[in-house]
Amino acid sequence: QKEVEQNSGPLSVPEGAIASLNCTYSDRGSQSFFWYRQYSGKSPELIMFIYSNGDKEDGRFTAQLNKASQYVSLLIRDSQPSDSATYLCAVRGDQGGSEKLVFGKGTKLTVNP
Amino acid sequence: KAGVTQTPRYLIKTRGQQVTLSCSPISGHRSVSWYQQTPGQGLQFLFEYFSETQRNKGNFPGRFSGRQFSNSRSEMNVSTLELGDSALYLCASSLRRSSVSTDTQYFGPGTRLTVL
Numbered sequence: 001q002k003e004v005e006q007n008s009g010p011l012s013v014p015e016g017a018i019a020s021l022n023c024t025y026s027d028r029g030s031q032s033f034f035w036y037r038q039y040s041g042k043s044p045e046l047i048m049f050i051y052s053n054g055d056k057e058d059g060r061f062t063a064q065l066n067k068a069s070q071y072v073s074l075l076i077r078d079s080q081p082s083d084s085a086t087y088l089c090a091v092r093g094d095q096g097g098s099e100k101l102v103f104g105k106g107t108k109l110t111v112n113p
Numbered sequence: 114k115a116g117v118t119q120t121p122r123y124l125i126k127t128r129g130q131q132v133t134l135s136c137s138p139i140s141g142h143r144s145v146s147w148y149q150q151t152p153g154q155g156l157q158f159l160f161e162y163f164s165e166t167q168r169n170k171g172n173f174p175g176r177f178s179g180r181q182f183s184n185s186r187s188e189m190n191v192s193t194l195e196l197g198d199s200a201l202y203l204c205a206s207s208l209r210r211s212s213v214s215t216d217t218q219y220f221g222p223g224t225r226l227t228v229l
Contacts (some may be wrong), residue, residue: 011143032215043203043220044156063227088156099146101205103156 002027004091006104014112019076021107023089026070032092033065033072034081039085047087048074077113115140117221125227134224138185138206144168145187147179148216150201156181159202162187163209171181189204191226 003026013019020057021035032051034043050056050063062075062111078081086108089103118137126132138145146161158171162181179189185206191198202225204219 016162034182034217036220043223046219047215049122049217090156097211097215098165099144099161099205099207099209099215099218100150100158100169100171101156101218102158103148105155 001095002030002087002091002102004102004104006087006089006107008105009010009108010110011107012110012112013079015079015081017079017111019065019079019083019109019111021072021074021076023104024070024073025072025089026090026101027093027101027106028067028070028099030067030070030091030093033063034090035061035063035074036088036090037083037085038088038106044076044088077088079109081113084095084109084111099106117142117204117219119197119204119217119221119224121224122222123225123227125229126194127229128194128196130188130194132194132226133190134202134226135143135206136187136189136206136221138187138204140220142208144207144209144216145185146205146207147187147189148205149173149174150174150179150203150223151199156203158173159189163212168212171173179196194200196228199226 086106100107144217147159150211
């Protein structure tokens with residue numbers, strides 16, 4: 001069973017701090033990694049994707065991937081109360097062109113003003 | 114460009130009934146995937162369609178089925194509803210250029226199904 005694990009949280013950080021969200025995955029053949037944000041009562045919204053080892057930055061968000069350790073993380077700099085949401089890590093394996101994503105159960109982030 | 118649309122947004126059914134949910138992908142997107150989200154199990158993959166063909170199926174009973182039309186719109190059907198089918202059903206679309214390529218998925222607003 002291919003699994004994606006995330007700390008359920010809640011993770012609480014003060015406004016302006018760096019929030020660090022972590023995710024590990026079991027399938028060594030995984031090729032693509034995604035972070036989605038989900039506000040309460042809403043659907044998941046794509047924040048970032050990363051395919052290669054290393055860091056990828058987009059504004060206040062940085063995704064980090066380490067395939068050897070089967071670990072992917074998301075850093076949110078200068079956290080804002082509007083960042084308060086559940087963050088979902090999703091992994092896509094090498095499945096002959098399948099779009100299937102395996103999701104972690106999410107980490108709930110609260111940014112306190 | 115309009116996003117993924119799903120209808121209906123909310124649905125209340127009773128046990129034993131069947132339900133059909135609809136998804137219209139982003140214009141130009143050719144691949145549609147369906148997921149079920151519950152508080153206990155999180156987001157779980159149901160199935161995906163590309164070029165009117167089911168490409169992959171998750172670990173759900175045969176009561177769950179789907180199809181895709183030539184305009185890429187998709188429907189999923191759940192027959193003989195059970196209480197445990199109460200969930201948020203999410204549709205995601207991607208551009209997907211070929212049967213062997215993959216792309217980023219964008220989610221619709223979901224259909225909230227309640228089974229009484």
